[in-house]
Amino acid sequence: MLFKSPRGTKDILPQESGNWQRIEEKARAVFSLFAYEEIRTPIIEESKLFSRSLGDLTDIVQKQMFLIKKETDTFVLRPEATASIVRSYVENTLYNVAGVSKFYYMGPMFRAERPQKGRLRQFHHIGCEAIGSYSPYLDSESVYLASKIISALGISGHDIIVNSLGCINDKKSFALNLREKLLVHKKSFCEDCQSRIAKNVFRVLDCKNRQCKDIVLSLNLGASRICGDCQKHFDQVKAGLDLFGVNYQVNPLLVRGLDYYTRTVFEITHKNLGSQDALGAGGRYDNLVEELGGPARGAVGFALGVERLLLARGESQVQEEQGSVLHCYIIPLGDEALKTCLKVLQLLRDNGIRSDLDYLDGSLKSRMGRADKNRTKFCLIIGDNELAKGTGILKNMSARTQEEVKLSEIVKKIGET
Numbered sequence: 231m232l233f234k235s236p237r238g239t240k241d242i243l244p245q246e247s248g249n250w251q252r253i254e255e256k257a258r259a260v261f262s263l264f265a266y267e268e269i270r271t272p273i274i275e276e277s278k279l280f281s282r283s284l285g286d287l288t289d290i291v292q293k294q295m296f297l298i299k300k301e302t303d304t305f306v307l308r309p310e311a312t313a314s315i316v317r318s319y320v321e322n323t324l325y326n327v328a329g330v331s332k333f334y335y336m337g338p339m340f341r342a343e344r345p346q347k348g349r350l351r352q353f354h355h356i357g358c359e360a361i362g363s364y365s366p367y368l369d370s371e372s373v374y375l376a377s378k379i380i381s382a383l384g385i386s387g388h389d390i391i392v393n394s395l396g397c398i399n400d401k402k403s404f405a406l407n408l409r410e411k412l413l414v415h416k417k418s419f420c421e422d423c424q425s426r427i428a429k430n431v432f433r434v435l436d437c438k439n440r441q442c443k444d445i446v447l448s449l450n451l452g453a454s455r456i457c458g459d460c461q462k463h464f465d466q467v468k469a470g471l472d473l474f475g476v477n478y479q480v481n482p483l484l485v486r487g488l489d490y491y492t493r494t495v496f497e498i499t500h501k502n503l504g505s506q507d508a509l510g511a512g513g514r515y516d517n518l519v520e521e522l523g524g525p526a527r528g529a530v531g532f533a534l535g536v537e538r539l540l541l542a543r544g545e546s547q548v549q550e551e552q553g554s555v556l557h558c559y560i561i562p563l564g565d566e567a568l569k570t571c572l573k574v575l576q577l578l579r580d581n582g583i584r585s586d587l588d589y590l591d592g593s594l595k596s597r598m599g600r601a602d603k604n605r606t607k608f609c610l611i612i613g614d615n616e617l618a619k620g621t622g623i624l625k626n627m628s629a630r631t632q633e634e635v636k637l638s639e640i641v642k643k644i645g646e647t
């Protein structure tokens with residue numbers, strides 16, 4: 231019987247993992263520049279954590295949680311990391327540490343949605359959270375940081391969209407108002423939206439259905455709907471973005487589907503991705519720390535989808551960066567030579583020279599053929615003749631030349647190139 235990876239999951243094979251590592255390395259470097267430090271939280275959490283933080287009526291909590299029941303406990307494979315990090319921040323009383331706590335993370339997230347193109351059940355996020363300040367300029371910094379990472383990865387052509395949802399009170403009155411306006415057209419909305427109007431009214435603004443979009447646009451929701459304090463906060467966020475030289479657009483219809491967002495929300499889209507998908511998104515969540523049992527602390531963060539970053543980078547770059555060079559591929563001819571070859575292999579590796587040995591049998595030609603010509607610099611062949619002289623035949627794979635070299639000088643010889 232042949233096994234397959236579960237639906238909606240993907241193996242990251244060696245020819246791809248180099249790209250993943252490079253994305254992670256570059257992101258780490260930028261996070262570090264912005265004074266963020268890594269946090270690693272468990273992949274499983276109590277399921278209540280997410281219903282409490284994301285909201286009972288969100289799609290994620292209602293339809294997409296991977297549940298694990300163990301005796302009387304119910305755990306869930308984390309669908310996102312913000313709630314976990316706030317849980318950890320409160321549990322470890324990190325709010326007692328002076329200043330803003332800045333965390334970054336990377337790793338797999340899980341959502342049990344119906345697998346479709348570009349949507350995986352196990353996908354990967356790189357993200358960050360800054361907890362401990364209400365400063366609008368921290369929001370500007372967060373958006374700027376996201377764009378810095380994206381450009382550090384060589385991605386261009388992305389768009390940054392920002393909006394302010396206002397405080398909890400603004401959200402409440404907007405929801406009431408919106409529901410009233412939408413109910414007038416209830417019958418014209420798609421089936422999903424008809425139930426969203428009652429349960430999660432902001433999500434109607436996200437609907438990709440053409441007809442739903444047109445109704446929403448006709449309602450002119452862009453008019454000011456947040457209080458004076460929130461408007462001032464948003465004006466300062468935008469001033470900060472201008473200061474950092476970030477290109478952005480304001481879209482009053484941008485909402486995020488999760489309950490915890492307040493004030494600033496933002497989304498980064500890219501032309502290489504379908505209309506459904508953003509490279510990443512984030513925003514401010516000023517009530518979540520308190521909601522999860524901590525003191526009142528403002529916070530802002532974002533997450534970028536790694537699979538989407540890879541898509542946006544495009545094929546050309548992927549090929550360019552493929553694989554690492556093997557400096558020496560050793561081919562032993564005969565059992566006696568094999569022992570010497572193993573010692574030479576050890577010596578090369580001890581000297582930091584990336585090497586491997588041909589552990590298979592066959593003709594010399596087929597064994598040479600196993601050395602990947604594009605990625606191998608030298609082949610070193612040792613047979614009985616060479617063994618007697620303490621030498622080996624060193625073939626330069628790209629120059630197609632060969633010479634006999636003393637094994638005592640092999641490190642120097644290969645190390646020089």
Ligand SMILES: [Zn+2]
Nearest residue numbers: 397400457460
């Ligand atoms: Zn407000």
Ligand SMILES: [Zn+2]
Nearest residue numbers: 420423437442
């Ligand atoms: Zn709809």
